[in-house]
Amino acid sequence: MGTRATGGKGGDHAFVGPDWRGELPPGVIEHRVPDNSVMFAIRIGVLPGDADDLAEVNALQDRFSLTSLSNWSDPAAHGRAGVPDLGARPHYDGDLAFFRTVADLAAENPPAPGNDAAIELLRRGGITLGEPMNVDALSEPMRKGLAQAAIDGPKVMDWKVKYRGTPYPTRWNNLEPGTYGVNYFDRAAGSLQGLFVHDRDEAEYFSTYEDGDGALLDGSQRYVLHFDADQIPPTLPNGFWSITMYGADFQLVKNPIDRYSIGDRTPGLTKNPDGSLDIYIQREEPADHASNWLPSAADGQFRLNYRIYLPEADAKDPATLVKYIPPVRKTS
Template identity: 35%
Template sequence: MVGAVVRAAAALAVGLLTACAAPQPAAERTAVDVAADGYVYGYAPVTLARTRANMLCLLPVNQLHHQSATADPTSRVVVAPNVDTLYSIAWLDLRGGPVLLTHPDMGARYVDFQFLDIYTDVFANVGTRATGAAAGAHVVVPPGWDGPLPPDAAVLESPTWDAWMIGRTLVESATDLEAARAVQRQYSLTVLTAPVADAPPPLPPTACGSNPDPQALAASGPQFFDELSAILAANPPPPAGAPLLDELADLGVRPGARPSAGSADTVAALATGVVRGERRIRDLVASDRQSGQVWHSLSTAGRYGTDYLQRAVVATIGLGANVPEESTYHVARVAADGTTLRGETGYLLRFPPGALPPVDDRGFWSVTLYGPDMFLVANPVDRYAVGDRTPGLVRGPDGGLDVWVSSRPPIPDGSNWLPAPPGEFVLMFRSYLPTDRDWVPPEPVPQP
């Protein structure tokens, strides 16, 4: 279900972010400039709120939903799902009081519970790396909570009243699937009833069947800012955004407001700002095609500060990406020769002897293939990733590992094949519990 969401485009990204995100002198800024910045600012929280709305049509707030199988091409709720873990999802509404998470002893199995606020910053992790394998109890409390709490539970304070919990439980192999499910069934989530009298209003109710698409924000035009205004009312934003939010308030973008019903000039500026902001995000997502680099990493995932452009980019290609100490993500859209990755070309990923991804013994790695829309693509062998647990991989005589990425299987042995569609595709390399965050995957080399 998740994905998931660049150690981002290194020098190019830094240059682009400086050019695109640096505020202009106040005297030069127009209403359209402010609206474009506001669209970039709101992109991630609105994407998350829409995703939440869609999921709440299937599961209530403050309840765990367990994915019983690894992701496949039918998993189209959140971009870039991994196929290594079973997901356990919960949307937390802390207006009713704290929420208690408990889990059993994990033993050697990798488990992580990731907590994101509504603005997509990660505020806590629970599991193998962060808190250890032993059985545990953790209570998530709303902002500023000073009420009673269970005496033996660790406290996690959410910066916002709405939060997203993403649990990941590693599946070692097909024969391990039922054991992983059995572990999932031992997770529990309980609301500790203690409603907060001065809590802000909830997010607007969902309209199941007509919720707007989380992958098509710009299509809403000025109404995008109505959604952002509702989020600001339900979840007071981090103070660091105050200068931009003050400017947006002059355009009617205020907590609980409906800016799309403003004056004709203001609404026109908002509409143009949406177009410009969307272009800014898409240009950065596509910038690797001209950068000369192959792999780009989501190095700031989970902790964005005021880098709203990078936050929007991650929401576009890997919503729910974790912090780098938990997992690193490298994304490739081009090959070693700079051409766009296409399945009919065929590529070799060559891992020399002793150069497999550096991960902790408790972690794992995988390379997953997606279509240009960042969702999995059906293939004849139902293989969507290759990693350290893929059965039947054949090492070379020197101990190295070659992975063939193509729309056609390698001849004569197809054991190391990662199937691709005939057209364009994207690769995402994940390292869970990385021991060297500077490591970069081998470049995909086109084959004749």
């Protein structure tokens, strides 16, 4: 629901689990979710430094409420909902603790239809859907293999998180869209770093740890990201784009001007006379270019995330979007 999908309209919506049976009140729109546990994220864009726009967004936030179906008939109870007790979940120790927890979670939220191959793979690894894992029934080679997988798996995922999605020659990686289906590798990476990734119609996501020559980005260096006039990403009405700075700890980088991202909504962002655009990525303020400055950490590696919200067709087509992701170039 949002600007693109529903035209920014309000409404009453019910999110119900895969096994829910019942009748919703008139005018309430049903959304059937695939799992018993659900997370919500509400995103509202705010113009940077615009106090009036922030006040308008705060007023909109006051008009959102989340309540249980049982409270719906009582307007005074809107905004309140009891959290269901999912029951106590065992805590496991030992080298197979991870897999025992997986078995319990799979019972709480059974895989949606279409995951038969994964269910069979779990079964071969000693996890039977809907049952606690019986580690005593495992052969010694299986126990050793699973224990080693528990060690190696996180290392593999550390690499995958760093190089998520499809790599392009300009050293940007285009993240996979948010509906992963049976792409468990990217689903796992998204869970570790970047929940709530949109599908391409809503947003395109790119990340890089490297400049255009393949060298790791480092706060001790100076960089420029140059867009020719026709490389500036086109968006639908109300769309926008931004580039955000993250440190080695995956957190925003503190800086003296409190600017953590830069984009087409950054106040004072200035294009060159020919319509091109330069963004200066460095630790110290660039002379005569403060409005186009994205501050980096004083030293150490960093990562850039580039997002295009409501992209036009060329900017979301994997075959043509490379035009809008030019390389980051070192200048010193």
